[in-house]
Amino acid sequence: MRPTTLDNVIGQSHLLAKGELLWQIAKNKEPVSLILWGPPGSGKTTLARIIAHETAAEFVELSAVTSGKKDIEKVIEHARQNWNLQLRTVLFVDEIHRFNKAQQDAFLPHIESGLITLIGATTENPSFEVITPLLSRSRVLVLNPLSKTEIIAILERAIATKFSAKKIAPEALDYIAELSGGDARVALGNLELACSMAKKEITPEIVKIAAQKKVPGYDKKGDQHYDVISAFIKSMRGSDVDATLYYLARMIDAGEDPKFIARRMIIFASEDIGLAGNGALGLALNAFQAVERIGMPESSYILFHVATALAQSKKSRRTTDAMYKATNLADKYPNTPVPIHLRNAPTKLMKDLGYSKDYRWEQDFKHPKGFLPDELRDEIIFN
Numbered sequence: 166m167r168p169t170t171l172d173n174v175i176g177q178s179h180l181l182a183k184g185e186l187l188w189q190i191a192k193n194k195e196p197v198s199l200i201l202w203g204p205p206g207s208g209k210t211t212l213a214r215i216i217a218h219e220t221a222a223e224f225v226e227l228s229a230v231t232s233g234k235k236d237i238e239k240v241i242e243h244a245r246q247n248w249n250l251q252l253r254t255v256l257f258v259d260e261i262h263r264f265n266k267a268q269q270d271a272f273l274p275h276i277e278s279g280l281i282t283l284i285g286a287t288t289e290n291p292s293f294e295v296i297t298p299l300l301s302r303s304r305v306l307v308l309n310p311l312s313k314t315e316i317i318a319i320l321e322r323a324i325a326t327k328f329s330a331k332k333i334a335p336e337a338l339d340y341i342a343e344l345s346g347g348d349a350r351v352a353l354g355n356l357e358l359a360c361s362m363a364k365k366e367i368t369p370e371i372v373k374i375a376a377q378k379k380v381p382g383y384d385k386k387g388d389q390h391y392d393v394i395s396a397f398i399k400s401m402r403g404s405d406v407d408a409t410l411y412y413l414a415r416m417i418d419a420g421e422d423p424k425f426i427a428r429r430m431i432i433f434a435s436e437d438i439g440l441a442g443n444g445a446l447g448l449a450l451n452a453f454q455a456v457e458r459i460g461m462p463e464s465s466y467i468l469f470h471v472a473t474a475l476a477q478s479k480k481s482r483r484t485t486d487a488m489y490k491a492t493n494l495a496d497k498y499p500n501t502p503v504p505i506h507l508r509n510a511p512t513k514l515m516k517d518l519g520y521s522k523d524y525r526w527e528q529d530f531k532h533p534k535g536f537l538p539d540e541l542r543d544e545i546i547f548n
Contacts, residue, residue, distance in 0.1 A: 166319070166322070166323050166326070166327070166353055167210075167211050167214070168211055168215065169214075169215065169218065170215060170218075170219075171187060171188065171191055171215055171219070174208060174211065174212070174215070175311070175315050175318050175319050175322075175349075176207070176208060176309070176311045176312070176315040176349075177207070177208055177212070177308055177309065179309070180212075180306055180308070186304065186306065187212065187216070187306075190216055190219070190220065191215075191216070191219040191220075194219065194220050194221065195220060196216055196217070196220040196222055196253060196255055196282040197282065197304060198276050198282050198283045198284065198302055198303040198304070199213075199216075199283075199284045199285070199303055199304050199305075199306055200261070200284075200285045200286075200287065200291050200295060200299075200300065200303045200304070200305045200306070201213065201284065201285065201286045201287070201306050201308055202287050202288075202289075202290070202291050202305060202306065202307050202308065203286075203288070203307060203308025203309065203310070204288060204308070204310045204347060204348065205288060205348050205350065205351075206311070206345070206347065206348030206349045206350040206351055206352075207308040207309065207310055207311060207347065207348070207349070208308060208311075208349070209259075209286035209308060210226075210257065210259065210286065212308075213255065213257040213284040213286065214257075216255060216284065217255035217257075220253065220255070220282075221253070222252070222253035222254060222255040222282065223247055223252055223253070223254050223255065224255050224257060225240055225243065225244075225254055225255065225256050225257065226256075226257045226258075226259065227240060227256065227257070227258050227259070228258075228259045228260060229258055229259065229260045229261050229262070229263035229264045229268075230259075230260050230263050233268075234268065234271070237268065237271050237272075240254075240256055240281075241275055241280070241281070244256070244275065244280050244281045245280065248280055253282065254280070254281050254282070255281075255282045255284060256272075256281045256282070256283050256284070257284045257285075257286070258283065258284070258285045258286070259286050260286065260287065260288070261285030261286060261287050261294075261295065262287045262288075262289040262291070262294030262295060266296055269295065269296045269299050270296065270298070272299065273298055273299065273302065276299075276302050276303075277302065283299075283303065285299075285303070289424070291305055293428075309347075310346070310347025310348070311345075311347045311348070311349055312347070313339075313342045313343065316341075316342040316345050316347070316349060316352050317338060317339070317342045319349050319352065319353070320338055320341060320342065320352055320353070320356055321338070323353055323356060324356070328356070328357075328360045331360050331363060331365075331366075331367055332365060332366040332367070333359075333366065333367040334366060334367065334368050334369065336368075336369050337359070337367045337368050337369045337371070337372050340369045340372045340373070341355050341356055341359070341372055341376075344372070344376050355372065355375055355376045358375040358376075359371050359372050359375040359376075362374065362375055393412050393415055393416055394412075394416065394425075394426075394429060396408070396412045397409060397412035397413060397416065397426075397429070397472075398429060398433060400412060400476065401430075401433055401437070401472065401475050401476045402433075402437050402480065404476055404477065404478075404480070405476065406473055406476045406477060409472050409473070409475075409476040410469060410472065410473065413426070413468060413469060413472050417461075417465055417468070423456045423460075423461055423464045423465075423468060424453065424456055424457060426468055427449070427452050427453035427456045427457075427468065427471075428453060430449045430452060430453075430468075430471060430472065430475060431446070431449040431450055431452075431453055433449070433475060434446040434448070434449040434450075434475060435484070435485075436482070436485050437480050437481075437482060437485070438475065438478045438479070438480055438481065439480075439481045439482060439483060439484045439485060440481050440483055440484060441478065441479040441480055441481035442478045442479055442481075445474070445475060445478055448471055448474060448475075449471060449475065452467050452468065452470075452471040455467045456468065483547065483548065484547075486548070487546050487547040487548070490546050491546050494541060494544060494546070498538070498540060498541065501538040501540055501541065502538060503538065504534060504535075504536070504537075504538060504539070505518070505519050505520055505522070506519065506520075506521060506522045506523060506524055506532060506534055507521075507524070507532075507536060508520045508521060509521065
């Protein structure tokens with residue numbers, strides 16, 4: 166059921182509409198190195214295959230889960246052979262965030278030379294998981310989880326193409342889409358299994374047996390994802406431990422990425438606790454590292470431990486408020502000259518012009534002219 170042209174792709178209209186980047190790549194027949202960031206079943210592999218096809222390049226696929234340095238070297242050597250034949254190579258790396266820094270570094274010279282066009286797929290935030298030099302040589306495209314309407318459209322296409330002999334109740338179709346969580350692969354898998362089990366008509370009861378799960382009250386890819394994490398943060402901010410742990414349990418039970426929860430706790434430690442508990446940031450960061458190394462389900466102990474500690478901590482938004490005020494001033498006065506008495510004076514001419522005048526290298530030294538530019542002399546950023 167994998168589409169072979171962009172016109173047949175359902176979803177991701179923000180990338181595929183006329184004039185958008187993927188549309189331009191297909192039109193110009195010129196591949197571009199990309200990092201496709203999106204949830205499972207949102208079309209990352211499909212789009213990579215279509216780009217290779219549309220640009221007349223050979224599609225080569227690696228999985229960072231099962232591949233190593235030797236596999237990368239083989240692909241590069243194959244790409245050199247293609248180059249000699251004037252054939253371009255699109256290398257698709259699934260789960261690229263699983264490659265370590267050295268493995269990711271190995272792609273850089275070959276992307277730079279044009280030997281390969283790299284398309285990496287990741288379910289994790291590239292800012293955290295992909296090295297900066299690789300990001301700078303690629304365009305990061307964010308794929309959205311497929312909507313329920315889009316999943317139903319994919320299922321209807323599959324039924325018309327592959328399962329036309331089966332009758333499916335509208336309620337069953339809706340149920341499969343609801344269970345998918347925006348993942349087309351899951352939806353098609355459940356449809357296939359339900360079709361194999363049903364004698365004549367596919368009913369919601371058959372879908373439930375086939376999928377072996379019920380529709381969750383928390384959809385980690387939809388609106389409730391944002392509602393519940395918001396309630397979790399606000400409960401910690403309000404020092405309500407009971408509510409904090411309840412919303413945390415809902416997220417974990419629904420299969421939320423524990424690293425996503427841990428990241429939000431790191432942000433919370435600085436944003437909401439700040440100077441009231443300087444150890445909170447270290448605690449939250451340690452929680453993220455522990456979750457990353459241990460994995461679920463044991464990471465639940467760490468998440469509940471640290472969430473409780475953050476909820477109980479005293480709160481202070483002094484640095485957060487100061488950050489916003491400083492940012493607003495920097496936006497308003499982006500080019501205000503640095504006071505001349507604060508500038509370095511490496512030459513005699515600069516000293517004669519007053520650079521570093523009356524400045525002394527002393528602890529807590531207060532210059533008589535202050536440290537802010539003259540236009541901001543009376544501003545108080547931190548209270």
